[in-house]
Amino acid sequence: MNLDVDFMLSDLPTVFAALPSTLLLSLDSMFWALVFALICGGAQLARIPVLDKVTLVINTFIKGIPLVVQLLFCYYAVPYAVKWFDALVGRTYDPRHLPYFGAAVLALALNFGAYITDVVISSTRAVDRGQWESAYACGMTRFQALRRVVAPQVIVISLPNMTNYFIWLLKGTSLASIVNVTEMLTTARLSASDGYQFLEAYIDAAIIYWIVCAVIEWASGRLYRSAGRYLVAPNGATAQ
Amino acid sequence: MTELSASAEATPADAPVVSVRGLKKSFGGVEVIKDVSFEVSQGQVLSILGPSGSGKTTMLRCINALERPDSGLITVDGVSLDYGKGKPRYRDILAQRRKTAMVFQHYNLFKNKTVLHNVTEGLAVVQRKNKQEAEAIAGEALEAVGMSGLEDRFPMHLSGGQQQRVSIARALALNPSVILFDEPTSALDPERVNEVLRTMKDIASRGVTMIVVTHEIRFARAVSDTVIFMDGGRIVEKGAPDKVIDHPQTDRLREFLNSLASREFE
Numbered sequence: 136m137n138l139d140v141d142f143m144l145s146d147l148p149t150v151f152a153a154l155p156s157t158l159l160l161s162l163d164s165m166f167w168a169l170v171f172a173l174i175c176g177g178a179q180l181a182r183i184p185v186l187d188k189v190t191l192v193i194n195t196f197i198k199g200i201p202l203v204v205q206l207l208f209c210y211y212a213v214p215y216a217v218k219w220f221d222a223l224v225g226r227t228y229d230p231r232h233l234p235y236f237g238a239a240v241l242a243l244a245l246n247f248g249a250y251i252t253d254v255v256i257s258s259t260r261a262v263d264r265g266q267w268e269s270a271y272a273c274g275m276t277r278f279q280a281l282r283r284v285v286a287p288q289v290i291v292i293s294l295p296n297m298t299n300y301f302i303w304l305l306k307g308t309s310l311a312s313i314v315n316v317t318e319m320l321t322t323a324r325l326s327a328s329d330g331y332q333f334l335e336a337y338i339d340a341a342i343i344y345w346i347v348c349a350v351i352e353w354a355s356g357r358l359y360r361s362a363g364r365y366l367v368a369p370n371g372a373t374a375q
Numbered sequence: 376m377t378e379l380s381a382s383a384e385a386t387p388a389d390a391p392v393v394s395v396r397g398l399k400k401s402f403g404g405v406e407v408i409k410d411v412s413f414e415v416s417q418g419q420v421l422s423i424l425g426p427s428g429s430g431k432t433t434m435l436r437c438i439n440a441l442e443r444p445d446s447g448l449i450t451v452d453g454v455s456l457d458y459g460k461g462k463p464r465y466r467d468i469l470a471q472r473r474k475t476a477m478v479f480q481h482y483n484l485f486k487n488k489t490v491l492h493n494v495t496e497g498l499a500v501v502q503r504k505n506k507q508e509a510e511a512i513a514g515e516a517l518e519a520v521g522m523s524g525l526e527d528r529f530p531m532h533l534s535g536g537q538q539q540r541v542s543i544a545r546a547l548a549l550n551p552s553v554i555l556f557d558e559p560t561s562a563l564d565p566e567r568v569n570e571v572l573r574t575m576k577d578i579a580s581r582g583v584t585m586i587v588v589t590h591e592i593r594f595a596r597a598v599s600d601t602v603i604f605m606d607g608g609r610i611v612e613k614g615a616p617d618k619v620i621d622h623p624q625t626d627r628l629r630e631f632l633n634s635l636a637s638r639e640f641e
């Protein structure tokens with residue numbers, strides 16, 4: 136069997152054209168994952184009664200189930216949810232308009248949100264208590280201390296881990312192809328199905344994933360070095 | 376907020392800036408502050424001496440409510456918190472805290488902010504001063520501690536002595552009624568101690584009210600109006616520095632002063 140290099144090259148733009156939908160799905164999911172993680176992490180850090188335990192249990196539950204299972208669960212649950220919602224607002228249920236994109240976002244956001252919760256918690260705890268105390272001693276409220284002093288440091292500390300999870304999530308969106316969401320991998324599969332040149336199309340997809348992830352990692356590294364320049368002593372040693 | 380009304384015998388002019396009455400604090404059932412009372416008047420410097428674990432830090436942290444006393448009445452420049460009546464309201468705690476500023480043993484500068492922004496932060500966020508105003512005040516404060524010209528450095532790029540002087544500028548800029556110092560030179564390299572002590576002496580000569588926990592006996596003698604010796608959570612001796620430091624009345628204080636003196640020959 137020979138690799139059809141011509142097809143590989145000619146198919147590259149087709150696969151590449153689906154990159155925006157992969158990025159959209161990734162960013163959308165990452166946004167909600169962060170929201171979820173901030174709620175869970177915040178509840179646990181602030182020891183909000185009941186909510187801290189509830190989020191802890193939910194997170195172990197989410198982490199204990201494979202992403203594929205969560206995607207499939209959301210996929211099959213969507214029609215029921217929509218049917219129920221349509222009945223609630225008095226709309227006619229139309230199976231042609233099921234929000235599968237939303238189902239994929241939900242599954243990805245919960246799954247990654249559970250992991251990112253740990254990043255939020257560990258990064259916040261990594262900020263020295265003295266930073267809170269000197270903010271309080273200056274007369275700041277808890278919220279002012281968080282917003283002006285602690286959170287900016289938490290963001291810098293968490294950036295490398297967040298980037299890793301985002302890259303992982305971006306690749307995780309390829310699983311959304313099993314729930315009817317047309318992203319890059321689905322596009323590659325469809326473009327190859329005429330001539331059965333699946334390997335070529337998948338190589339195209341792999342190359343694009345790789346380049347995108349490399350660019351993200353590079354940009355994040357640059358951002359970390361500039362936003363975290365206060366961590367670097369003149370002799371080049373990094374604190375923390 | 377309870378405004379202390381000036382009583383008949385105490386006119387506002389000689390009313391204490393800081394007044395601590397019957398302060399008690401325990402951690403996990405162990406009482407570390409046992410009924411401590413004292414006062415500090417406007418422009419005075421109070422030094423607190425005492426062995427490690429005697430409760431000096433805890434007492435200082437009670438004065439700006441970083442620690443919540445079990446009981447006692449603490450008044451700072453007219454703002455009173457009576458801990459005997461249960462948990463004070465958060466806004467009262469904030470009001471009292473904003474009358475104070477603190478210089479920590481480990482400086483605790485905001486790591487991610489430059490020297491200038493360490494000083495302007497409280498002015499902008501807490502006192503709601505605009506940028507020009509805050510920077511003008513910060514410039515003066517940094518000048519006063521001899522840190523002009525290093526405004527754009529991050530704390531990590533400064534020596535310990537420089538960081539501590541910035542933290543003094545940060546406290547000074549807030550124009551508090553009292554500045555609390557918790558062993559400000561204990562974490563410094565020996566050759567950095569004097570620059571910080573000199574800065575503190577300058578600040579004291581400006582008429583700033585200060586409470587200083589320190590092991591620097593010569594500084595305490597030269598700069599303080601009153602010295603307190605604490606041991607086991609109580610005030611054991613209290614008085615003018617020449618009385619307390621040069622003529623200790625108790626064996627405990629004599630032992631403590633001897634141990635500090637012998638430290639230098641080890």
Ligand SMILES: Nc1ncnc2c1ncn2[C@@H]1O[C@H](COP(=O)(O)OP(=O)(O)O)[C@@H](O)[C@H]1O
Binds near residue numbers: 432
């Ligand atoms: N947050 C805390 N939790 C439990 N014990 C504490 C805490 N802070 C201080 N202590 C205890 O209180 C006592 C007095 O401590 P501290 O005020 O730091 O003394 P000093 O500053 O005079 O060395 C010590 O025995 C210390 O172990």
Ligand SMILES: [Mg+2]
Binds near residue numbers: 431432433558
């Ligand atoms: Mg101490």
